[in-house]
Every structure is written in structure tokens, then in C-alpha cells.
Amino acid sequence: MIILVINSGSSSLKFQLLNMDDESVMAQGQVEKIGLPEGIFTIKAGGLKNKTNLEIPNHEVAVELVLKGLVETPEVGLKSLDAIDAVGHRIVQGGDTFSKAALIDDTVHEQIAEYGTMAPLHNPAHLKGIDACAKVMPGKPQVAVFDTAFHQSMSPVAYTYGLPKQYAEKYKIRRYGAHGTSHKYVSHRVAELMGKPIEELKIITCHLGNGSSIAAIQNGKVVDTSMGFTPHEGLLMGTRCGDIDATAVLYLMKHENFDADQMDHILNKESGLAGVSGVSSDFRDIDEAIAHGDHNAELARKMFIYRVKKYIGSYVAVMNGVDAIVFTAGIGENGPDVREEICADMDYLGIAIDAEVNNVRGKEVNVSAAGARVQTWVVPTNEELAIAEETVEAAFGKQN
Ligand code: ADP
Numbered sequence: 001m002i003i004l005v006i007n008s009g010s011s012s013l014k015f016q017l018l019n020m021d022d023e024s025v026m027a028q029g030q031v032e033k034i035g036l037p038e039g040i041f042t043i044k045a046g047g048l049k050n051k052t053n054l055e056i057p058n059h060e061v062a063v064e065l066v067l068k069g070l071v072e073t074p075e076v077g078l079k080s081l082d083a084i085d086a087v088g089h090r091i092v093q094g095g096d097t098f099s100k101a102a103l104i105d106d107t108v109h110e111q112i113a114e115y116g117t118m119a120p121l122h123n124p125a126h127l128k129g130i131d132a133c134a135k136v137m138p139g140k141p142q143v144a145v146f147d148t149a150f151h152q153s154m155s156p157v158a159y160t161y162g163l164p165k166q167y168a169e170k171y172k173i174r175r176y177g178a179h180g181t182s183h184k185y186v187s188h189r190v191a192e193l194m195g196k197p198i199e200e201l202k203i204i205t206c207h208l209g210n211g212s213s214i215a216a217i218q219n220g221k222v223v224d225t226s227m228g229f230t231p232h233e234g235l236l237m238g239t240r241c242g243d244i245d246a247t248a249v250l251y252l253m254k255h256e257n258f259d260a261d262q263m264d265h266i267l268n269k270e271s272g273l274a275g276v277s278g279v280s281s282d283f284r285d286i287d288e289a290i291a292h293g294d295h296n297a298e299l300a301r302k303m304f305i306y307r308v309k310k311y312i313g314s315y316v317a318v319m320n321g322v323d324a325i326v327f328t329a330g331i332g333e334n335g336p337d338v339r340e341e342i343c344a345d346m347d348y349l350g351i352a353i354d355a356e357v358n359n360v361r362g363k364e365v366n367v368s369a370a371g372a373r374v375q376t377w378v379v380p381t382n383e384e385l386a387i388a389e390e391t392v393e394a395a396f397g398k399q400n
Contacts, residue, residue: 001396002026002083003388004070006063007090008129010121011035013062016384017070017078020392023385027076029069031062041065046075063132086141087133088391090181090383091126092231093119094146095172101149101390104130104142112144118172118230143391150184151177153221158318161229175233177225179207183215185386186328186379191220193364194324194375202319204312207381208338209329210238210281214308216315224318226311232268235311236304238281241271243307276300283331283338305341312342316349322374325351328381334361343376350374 001021007014016028029043039056042049043066050073056062070078078084088101093115102108109130116123126144133142159175161168168174183205190205191198198220205215212235215225226234226242236242244267253263266275274281277300279289289297316322326332327339336359343353350373358367360378368376 001085001392002078003391004084004087005090005384005387005391006087006129006133008059008126008132010125013059013066013129015066016388017076017084018385018388020388025384026078027070027073028384029066031056031065034059034062041069043069043073043076045073046077048073048075058132059128060132060135063129063136067136081137084137084140086143086391086395087137088143088145088387089126089130089133090387091144091146092122092148092178093176094144094148095176096152096174098144098146098149099152101143101145101394103394104144108144118176141395143394145181145387145390145394147178147180148176150180151175151215151222151225154224158224173229175225175228177213177215177222178227178231179211179213179215180222181383181386181390182207182328182381183213183217183222183225185383186326186381187215187217187220189364189379190324190326190375190377193366193377193379196323201323202321203324203326204315204322205326205328206308206312206332206342207329208235208308208327208332208335211240212237212308212329212331214311214315216319218319224315235307236276236300237272239269239272239274241267241275273300273304276303283335305338308342309346312346312351313349322349322351324375324377326377326379328379333378333380336360339367339376339378351376 003018003020005016011034012030012032014030017026019026027043027045032040034056038053041052067081070076071081091112095115097111112123112127130142161173163173186205187203188198190203191201203217205217207213211231213225213227216223232240234242249263272281273286277286277297279285279294279297286297286301290301331338340353340355340358343351352369352372353367353376354369362380365378366375367378
């Protein structure tokens with residue numbers, strides 16, 4: 001079975017073509033700068049990388065370009081578009097409607113559009129990708145895979161904010177979480193690696209990338225997660241502030257005369273590692289600045305680590321224990337020092353890692369110290385594969 005996975009943003013569209021018979025990647029790439037005078041189309045397949053600059057006025061042209069590229073690049077090995085069985089789309093916000101992936105029909109389409117009010121930068125852009133596929137490949141099954149779905153198992157105690165009920169209900173304000181596809185994938189994967197049913201495990205998954213979130217997973221179900229109504233809440237991220245006293249935001253708006261959009265931009269695009277360090281949102285740049293004696297970068301790095309540690313501690317408390325801690329995404333997979341510093345001085349909780357074994361990047365490895373009660377793992381995430389698996393299940397009613 002061949003599945004096309006699409007992550008459609010407002011000006012970009014990433015894709016991956018997967019052969020689910022052996023879970024191999026047949027091709028991947030992206031279309032960038034859609035709607036700008038000069039767009040970029042990149043496709044990689046079997047050692048080949050082709051980059052073309054051309055005008056890409058809209059998402060429909062972008063999808064046409066991708067499909068043409070897939071069929072006309074011999075390295076992909078796709079005979080015709082008919083050989084694609086279904087398309088899976090990453091959708092950021094599915095609200096409280098979707099606890100699993102859904103085959104896209106008019107109703108699902110409408111619901112994704114409605115949740116656009118909560119995710120204005122994402123859901124409308126996803127719909128552009130969906131509509132473009134429907135036009136270029138009419139009748140092809142399309143599946144929506146929601147970033148929020150895995151977190152729908154949280155109880156009201158974990159997802160409700162302390163706001164007056166009438167506002168929370170009217171505007172559906174509650175914790176939804178994000179990165180659900182990744183948290184689900186790595187938690188299932190670690191259970192497999194540990195050789196235990198996920199139903200018997202307490203797992204804390206740390207997805208640490210440019211956007212970062214943590215989830216507490218018990219019996220295969222999310223008990224709590226750090227992202228909230230939007231992906232802003234929780235950890236210190238590349239450019240997001242994360243947890244902050246809401247009234248500090250009001251104070252700033254009042255005294256600087258910021259409107260909601262300006263404040264949104266500051267909180268989501270100018271804060272976090274970038275805002276505190278004044279250097280960069282990228283962890284590698286932060287490390288380089290620290291090596292040159294930059295104290296603001298050092299503070300930003302320490303804050304990042306401190307907050308991850310705090311969340312791990314609180315999730316151990318919430319679950320009354322933990323069997324496995326998983327690190328994934330850009331920083332989680334590639335930052336041995338970060339993992340070591342997060343797990344330092346946690347022996348009280350049974351968490352300890354082996355510095356030598358931990359000196360690893362992008363591989364599935366149990367990095368726990370000998371005798372540690374809790375297993376600490378690095379498990380590279382694979383959101384595309386997870387989306388493809390859920391697409392097969394939703395479109396054809398079976399797990400590949
Ligand atoms: P996103 O998918 O949210 O854009 P990623 O998961 O790609 O983000 O993570 C990006 C972060 O991972 C950046 O802060 C980057 O510095 C960090 N990162 C990526 N590769 C490495 C590496 N080899 N060593 C240390 N950090 C890395």
C-alpha cells in the first residue's frame with residue numbers, strides 16, 4: 001500500500017511518499033514560498049535530490065508539482081498516480097471532536113474549518129492542501145490525522161482551566177495539547193523496545209524540538225501534556241515563552257499598548273530561547289554563544305532544562321511513578337548534554353543515565369545507567385510514518 005503524507009502550511013507544503021508494505025520512504029520533499037514570486041520545489045528519492053526554482057502561485061499548483069515530480073522521477077518508482085492508495089494530512093487542531101484520525105468528507109472538512117478559529121495559522125492552510133489534492137486526484141481517499149487526537153484521553157481535571165465555566169464552554173477553551181502523533185509514536189515504540197505491553201507502562205515522552213512538549217502516558221493513554229489551548233503553553237521553546245502568569249501578559253499589553261496580534265507575535269515568535277538569549281531560537285546557536293561566554297544564552301539554556309525537569313517531576317507525581325522516559329525530536333534526539341543535564345540529580349526518582357551510552361544521536365538507544373529503576377530512552381520520532389499508519393487504518397480499516 002502506498003501512502004502520500006502531506007503537511008500543508010500557509011506558504012509551504014512538505015510531503016513524503018511511503019510504501020507501507022516495508023515502511024520504506026519512496027520519496028520526500030517540500031514546496032516552499034508558495035504565493036511568492038519565486039517558489040522552490042525539492043524532491044529527494046533514492047540518493048537523488050532535485051531542487052527547482054519556479055513560480056508556485058497557490059497550493060493547487062504545489063500539489064500538481066509534487067504529483068508530477070513523483071510520477072516523472074524514475075528514482076521514486078511510482079508508475080502512476082493510481083498507485084497511491086490514500087493521502088494522509090497532518091492537522092494541527094481537531095478540538096474535542098476528533099480522538100482519532102478521520103476519513104475526510106464534507107462534515108470533517110467543515111469541522112477542520114471551524115477549528116481554524118483556534119489555529120488560524122494552521123487549519124486553513126491544511127484545508128488548502130486537502131482541497132488541492134481533491135481537485136488534482138478526485139475520489140482519492142484523504143485522511144485527517146490530528147495533532148490533538150492522542151491527547152483526547154485526558155480527564156477534565158487535567159484539561160480544564162480555572163476560568164469561569166460560561167467562557168470556557170462558549171469558546172471551548174481547555175487544554176488540547178499538540179505533537180500527539182509524535183507522543184503516540186514514541187510511546188508505542190518504547191513499549192515495543194522494552195518488550196512490554198503499553199497498557200502496563202507509565203511513560204513520560206519529551207518531544208524537544210523547536211516546538212517542545214511533554215506528555216504523561218499511562219496504560220497507553222495521555223494523562224496530561226504540557227501544551228494547552230494552543231501550542232504556546234508549557235516548556236520554554238525556540239520562540240515561544242511557554243508557561244507565564246497570564247496577568248503579566250495583560251500588564252505588558254496595557255503598558256506597551258500592544259493589541260492582541262502584537263502580543264501573540266511576541267509570545268509565539270519573539271520569546272523563548274530567542275527572546276531570553278537575544279541570540280537565536282536554535283539550540284546549536286545557543287551552545288555556540290555559551291562557548292563564547294554569553295550569559296543570556298546560558299540562562300536560556302538553563303531555563304529550558306529546568307522546565308523540562310519540573311514537568312518530569314510533576315508527571316511522576318501525577319502517575320505515581322514512571323517506568324520510562326523518552327527523548328525525541330531535534331534536541332531530544334541530538335542533544336546528549338541536554339538529556340544528561342535534565343536527568344541529573346534525579347536519582348531520588350530512580351532516573352539516571354549512563355554518560356557514555358548517552359553519547360548518541362538519532363538512534364533508538366536505552367541510555368539508562370546500570371541499575372536505574374527507570375529506563376531512559378532516545379527514540380527518534382517519525383511523524384510521517386505514524387500519519388501513514390493512521391491513514392491506512394482510517395481509510396481501509398486496518399493497521400498496516
Ligand atoms: P521542529 O520540527 O519543531 O521545527 P526539530 O525537531 O527539527 O524542530 O528541532 C529543532 C531543534 O533541534 C533546534 O533547536 C536545533 O538546534 C536542535 N538540533 C537539531 N540537530 C541538532 C544537533 N545535531 N545537535 C543539537 N541540537 C540539534
